[in-house]
Amino acid sequence: MPNAPHVTACPDCDLLQRLPSVPPGGTARCPRCDCVLARGTRHAVERAIALALASLIFLVCANLFPFLRLEVSGRFVDTTIPSSVATLWQQDLPGLAAIVCATTIAAPLVQLLMLLYVVVPLEFGRRAHGAPAVFRLMGRLRPWSMTEVFMLGVLVSLVKLADMADIVPGIALVAFSLMILTLTATFATLDEHGIWERLAEARE
Ligand SMILES: [Zn+2]
Structure with a gap:
């Protein structure tokens, strides 16, 4: 088995x-x-909840606030992650728009919500409906979260654009950087064996 x-x-x-x-x-x-x-590890469930909630807050901020402001000859444009996806879509690049959306927004969001769905009830000694299946699926989604690769692309673009326009980093850029750190910490420190044991002990 x-x-x-x-x-x-x-x-x-x-x-x-x-x-x-x-x-x-x-x-x-x-x-x-x-x-x-x-x-x-000690406090496996509490640590997973704390890190996942912190990642979720940073992810929401990264999508709500301006990511970058480009200024050319007194005119400026603010970009956000969702608006960049929309722009790619409008420029007839639906495949690229879907990949950016899936790897930078959807995959981390779905993974975090799945983890919280499993671990929050465990904190109260309960097991959410279908939690083992959700926890297993979450592990399979992990390779699809490529926030670090996106960040690398952003940094390369920043260096290339620096000569053409003034670039002002926005709050979302800071939030996104912090989200990468907390998301990595969430899954690097996740005590999967401990959580499986708690799942086996908990009542549905
Ligand atoms: Zn071996």
Whole structure:
């Protein structure tokens, strides 16, 4: 049963194994190749909620406020992430508009909402309806969130545009940078094994 919560495949050697409960500060290693399979963390659920909420707030700010202001000869234009997507769409680049929207707005937003749907009820000892399936799907969506790549593209464009126009960074640029940090921290510190254990113990 590879999908059962406690059965995991070693990412290095594919050995299927049933993980024991890992105490805070402890690690579970693969008996065949010694790869670290799980780390026990304190307050796994509370930490996930705090980081996911912070990421969500920064993501909303990054989409509501101006991202950049371009000034040329006294005239200026403010851009936001949603308006950039709309502009790409209007310029007959629907594929690019969809990719930018999916990787910078939709994927992080859906992932964060899925994580909160799973972990917020766990804080109260409850399991949301379909939470194991949602938690598993969230892991599969992770490669689609490419906010760091988007940021790299923005920085390259800034350097190239700097000679042509005055560029004023907006609040959304700061919010987006902070969102990348908190989003990375959310999933880098996520104690998946601990959350699977809490899911198994919780009442629906
Ligand atoms: Zn292994």
